[in-house]
Amino acid sequence: MQIFLDFLALLTLCLGALFLWGLWVFSCCTRKTVAILRLGGKAEELEHRVRGCKWLQKWGLFPPTLLLVDCGLSADARHRAECLAKDDPHLHLIAEKDLLTYFDWERTEHGTGI
Numbered sequence: 508m509q510i511f512l513d514f515l516a517l518l519t520l521c522l523g524a525l526f527l528w529g530l531w532v533f534s535c536c537t538r539k540t541v542a543i544l545r546l547g548g549k550a551e552e553l554e555h556r557v558r559g560c561k562w563l564q565k566w567g568l569f570p571p572t573l574l575l576v577d578c579g580l581s582a583d584a585r586h587r588a589e590c591l592a593k594d595d596p597h598l599h600l601i602a603e604k605d606l607l608t609y610f611d612w613e614r615t616e617h618g619t620g621i
Contacts, residue, residue, distance in 0.1 A: 540570035550584040
């Protein structure tokens with residue numbers, strides 16, 4: 508009986524920790540939060556990474572906006588990234604040198620306060 512009670516206490520503790528972690532994650536993923544994915548070279552896992560981020564966004568576990576930052580992508584990888592970002596309003600492809608300009612634009616256009 509004692510083993511069962513200990514297991515139940517441990518399970519309760521784990522569920523409580525998971526609940527607190529969930530509150531923290533959901534509070535971090537507000538509308539103004541932006542995730543940055545640095546890409547370089549051939550970016551073999553580009554589609555896989557974006558698909559994973561989109562899945563997490565669907566469940567509210569990832570910021571709504573994803574920036575794909577071109578840090579030296581090959582021509583083929585750049586084209587794939589452009590195709591991914593073309594029809595998605597929450598997925599933006601920008602050059603590394605334009606990162607600060609992007610946040611300045613967001614602040615002035617949308618009043619995000621970044």
